[in-house]
Amino acid sequence: MSRTSTAPTKFTHVACGDCPIRHRAVCARCDDTELKQLDEIKYYRSFQAGQTIVWSGDRMDFVASVVSGIATLTQTMEDGRRQMVGLLLPADFVGRPGRETAAYDVVATTDLVMCCFRKKPFEDIMVTTPHVGQRLLEMTLDELDAAREWMLLLGRKTAREKIASLIVIIARRDLSLKPGDADGRVVVDLPLTREAMSEYLGLTLETVSRQISALRKDGIIQIEGKRHITIPDFDRLIEEAGDDSDGGFLA
Amino acid sequence: MSRTSTAPTKFTHVACGDCPIRHRAVCARCDDTELKQLDEIKYYRSFQAGQTIVWSGDRMDFVASVVSGIATLTQTMEDGRRQMVGLLLPADFVGRPGRETAAYDVVATTDLVMCCFRKKPFEDIMVTTPHVGQRLLEMTLDELDAAREWMLLLGRKTAREKIASLIVIIARRDLSLKPGDADGRVVVDLPLTREAMSEYLGLTLETVSRQISALRKDGIIQIEGKRHITIPDFDRLIEEAGDDSDGGFLA
DNA sequence: CAAAATCCTTGACCTAGATCAACAAATGTC
DNA sequence: GACATTTGTTGATCTAGGTCAAGGATTTTG
Numbered sequence: 166m167s168r169t170s171t172a173p174t175k176f177t178h179v180a181c182g183d184c185p186i187r188h189r190a191v192c193a194r195c196d197d198t199e200l201k202q203l204d205e206i207k208y209y210r211s212f213q214a215g216q217t218i219v220w221s222g223d224r225m226d227f228v229a230s231v232v233s234g235i236a237t238l239t240q241t242m243e244d245g246r247r248q249m250v251g252l253l254l255p256a257d258f259v260g261r262p263g264r265e266t267a268a269y270d271v272v273a274t275t276d277l278v279m280c281c282f283r284k285k286p287f288e289d290i291m292v293t294t295p296h297v298g299q300r301l302l303e304m305t306l307d308e309l310d311a312a313r314e315w316m317l318l319l320g321r322k323t324a325r326e327k328i329a330s331l332i333v334i335i336a337r338r339d340l341s342l343k344p345g346d347a348d349g350r351v352v353v354d355l356p357l358t359r360e361a362m363s364e365y366l367g368l369t370l371e372t373v374s375r376q377i378s379a380l381r382k383d384g385i386i387q388i389e390g391k392r393h394i395t396i397p398d399f400d401r402l403i404e405e406a407g408d409d410s411d412g413g414f415l416a
Numbered sequence: 417m418s419r420t421s422t423a424p425t426k427f428t429h430v431a432c433g434d435c436p437i438r439h440r441a442v443c444a445r446c447d448d449t450e451l452k453q454l455d456e457i458k459y460y461r462s463f464q465a466g467q468t469i470v471w472s473g474d475r476m477d478f479v480a481s482v483v484s485g486i487a488t489l490t491q492t493m494e495d496g497r498r499q500m501v502g503l504l505l506p507a508d509f510v511g512r513p514g515r516e517t518a519a520y521d522v523v524a525t526t527d528l529v530m531c532c533f534r535k536k537p538f539e540d541i542m543v544t545t546p547h548v549g550q551r552l553l554e555m556t557l558d559e560l561d562a563a564r565e566w567m568l569l570l571g572r573k574t575a576r577e578k579i580a581s582l583i584v585i586i587a588r589r590d591l592s593l594k595p596g597d598a599d600g601r602v603v604v605d606l607p608l609t610r611e612a613m614s615e616y617l618g619l620t621l622e623t624v625s626r627q628i629s630a631l632r633k634d635g636i637i638q639i640e641g642k643r644h645i646t647i648p649d650f651d652r653l654i655e656e657a658g659d660d661s662d663g664g665f666l667a
Numbered sequence: 668c669a670a671a672a673t674c675c676t677t678g679a680c681c682t683a684g685a686t687c688a689a690c691a692a693a694t695g696t697c
Numbered sequence: 698g699a700c701a702t703t704t705g706t707t708g709a710t711c712t713a714g715g716t717c718a719a720g721g722a723t724t725t726t727g
Contacts, residue, residue, distance in 0.1 A: 240568040242659055248571040250564035268561050272468060289623055295546055303514055305556045309521050312563040313501040317491040319570035320618025324714065342433055345486040359675060367571025372714055374676055391675065391723090573685065610705060623684055625706055642693085642705060678718085686711070687713070694703075 199294055206286040212236075225267040227281040228260025234277030235356050239364065247366040248319075250312070251388045254338055254356070258304055262288055264414075274361055280285035323409055327366040328376040329405035332386065332394065334335045351396040380405070450545055458538040463524035476518040478532040478575075479511025485528030487606050490615065499570075500615040501563070505589055505607070509555055513539055525612055540633045565659075572616045573658060578617040579627040579655035583637065583645065602647040632657070 209232070212218055219225045231253045238251030238259070250269055253349065259271065262284065291298045299313055318330050336353045355362070359377075363370040380386045385402055387395040396402050417577055460483070463469055470476045471488065482504045489502030489510070491542075504510055510522060513535065542549045543600055550562045569581050606613070614621040631637045637648040647653050 238564070240564060242568070242572065244658075246572040248568040250567045261557060263550075264557065269564060292546070295543070295549070298546070298549055298553060299514075302553045302556060305553060305560060306512060306515065309556060309560050309563060312488070312560060312567065313491060313520060316501045316563065316567060316570055317493070317499040319567055320495065321497040358673090369715055370675085371677085371716080377716090378676075407495075609703090621705080622686080622707085626684090629706075666694060668700090668727105670726085672723100674721100676719105676721075680718105680721105681714105681716075683713100683715085684711105686702075687709085689706100689708085691706075692704080694701100696701080696717100697699095 197270050197298075199290075200221060202290055202294075203282065206290075207280055207282050210279050210281055212277040212279070214273060214277075216272055216273045216277075218277075218279075219267040220270040221267055221269050223267055223393060224265060225261065225271075226284045228262060228284055228287055229279040229281040231255050231257050231259070232278040232280050235274040236279075237272050237274050237361065237364075238278055239272060240269050247364050249361070250315075251308075252365065260284070260287075262291060262301060274357065317389070317408070323367075323378050324366075324368055324372050325379065325405065326407040327368060328362075328373065328380060329385070329402055330408070331362060331366060332396070333399075333403055335404050336396065336399070349397045353394050353396070355392040355394060439609060446508065447624075450548075452540075453541055453545075453579070454533065457541070458531055458533050459602070461530050461532055463528040463530070465524060465526050465528075467528075468660050469522040469524055469528075469530075470518040472518055472520050474518055475516060476512065476522075477535045477616060478531040479509070479513060479538055480530040482506050482508050482510070483531050485526040486526060487528055487530075488523050488525050488615075490546065491520050498615050499618060501566075502559075503608075503616065508562045509534070512544060513552060525608065541598070565602040568659070574632065575617075575623050576621055576656065577658040579613075579631060580617060580636070580653055581659070582613060583647070584650075584654055584657050587647065598648060602650045604645050606643045606645060617658055 176269050187391055210229075212234075214234075221241065236253040236259065237249050238253070240248045251259070253357050259279075261268070262280075291301065318327055322330065332355070333352065333357060339353055340351070357365065359370040359373045362368075363373045366373065368376075377386075377388070381388050384397070385405055387397065389395070429577050437511060450473065461480075463485075472492065477605060484506055487504040488500050489511065490505070491499045491501050496606050502510070510530075511533075512519070531561075558578065569578055583604065583606070591602070600618075603630065610621040610624045613619075614624045615626065619627075628637075628639070632639050633647070636656055
């Protein structure tokens with residue numbers, strides 16, 4: 166439990182205008198006038214599962230919040246090796262204010278709706294409304310923390326620890342739990358295919374499948390269907406994940 | 417060459433008051449009055465090689481620029497496995513404005529001098545001087561980009577590619593090169609021990625040593641002593657690194 | 668409802684990198 | 698200048714996870 170953050174990691178109850186979800190992002194502290202400004206430059210976009218939203222290196226002229234569905238940020242090597250570097254769940258934010266182009270592929274993993282803000286006017290609002298910039302800094306620092314946890318996972322954890330960590334991370338996000346909040350029985354639906362998990366974890370999909378089976382056989386998790394997981398003892402799973410961290414709040 | 421950043425990645429020539437180095441960081445766009453403010457809250461600290469500056473989870477009541485020497489940010493697991501998550505060279509910035517505690521160990525890898533700013537007053541300056549916050553956001557986004565490159569390295573690259581990548585990254589930092597700038601002969605001094613490299617790359621130190629030897633035998637690099645490296649053909653080394661990225665500008 | 672995709676699991680085998688171990692070279696120290 | 702320490706190299710061996718391959722379970726499509 167090393168994190169003592171001043172950033173609101175819970176969802177705030179300030180909705181962004183008539184936006185159907187509560188953005189964790191930019192509008193957390195905006196007043197009505199400011200929300201109206203944001204309203205004026207926002208628009209919705211839908212994407213089909215599998216669709217690439219932006220290619221690495223392409224111009225990306227918006228920032229956005231995920232309304233529903235899942236998107237991933239992925240780095241690709243010329244020979245096709247892929248590493249996920251960000252996982253966007255509903256209410257997550259994506260965008261690089263001050264940057265022209267995307268540094269990674271942004272892919273809709275499921276059918277996806279995003280609430281987008283055109284970048285230029287958004288940046289203007291950032292200038293005139295300091296706390297929008299402040300929120301963005303906080304969010305970016307959170308992402309950096311998550312990225313660094315993730316680096317530990319990629320560089321040093323075993324396959325089994327990686328899988329356990331991923332389930333913990335998703336469970337926490339799912340339940341909006343802070344570290345240490347949950348114990349006892351927890352239920353999660355994995356929103357990712359085995360392949361997507363392998364791209365997240367720096368493994369092959371076969372290894373992912375095998376390790377999930379192993380955790381099942383050892384009674385750490387129970388599985389119905391392919392994605393529905395019951396964790397009888399959450400603390401036990403955290404032990405398997407091999408760290409006492411706060412798990413990070415993903416990108 | 418995917419990066420097209422608006423952030424100044426070159427050093428700016430605005431020194432921070434009488435600070436002996438040019439901070440890439442906070443004072444890049446400050447005027448004299450603002451520099452004076454920063455001057456008033458800054459102080460210098462020296463550390464010996466090997467000294468831990470802050471432990472993960474400890475209170476960290478300052479932000480700082482590296483004046484000379486090298487520091488690393490490292491995540492540690494209970495059983496001692498270590499993963500470097502940030503490498504700080506002279507002029508790099510470290511700190512988590514808005515955060516109470518460190519999320520990783522900060523260690524002086526060599527003898528080190530830092531120019532520190534007490535956090536509270538620094539945050540006050542951030543509020544009154546918007547572009548300081550803006551610079552910080554830019555810097556944090558750069559770090560996030562670097563972290564994501566690093567994740568690709570950790571998750572998907574071979575040992576040989578990892579070593580080649582590290583040498584490329586250090587060479588670029590050393591020469592303050594932008595991607596694509598350098599070709600032909602390049603000379604670098606590795607500022608890290610084999611062990612530190614292994615912590616950076618998610619390898620063992622033996623593998624680091626072997627792969628460096630292999631690159632030497634294959635004529636990709638030449639070595640004098642243990643750390644002094646000559647790269648006869650920089651583009652060749654980039655090929656070995658297995659990516660066309662901008663290499664990232666580390667934490 | 669058959670055919671074709673997807674998505675997932677499991678087995679057999681292989682290899683990159685880890686582990687264990689010995690030693691060499693450089694550096695510090697009294 | 699001998700001794701200890703730190704740093705780096707190389708060899709022998711082991712193993713976690715990758716690769717290749719077959720097949721099962723669902724979902725999609727026509």
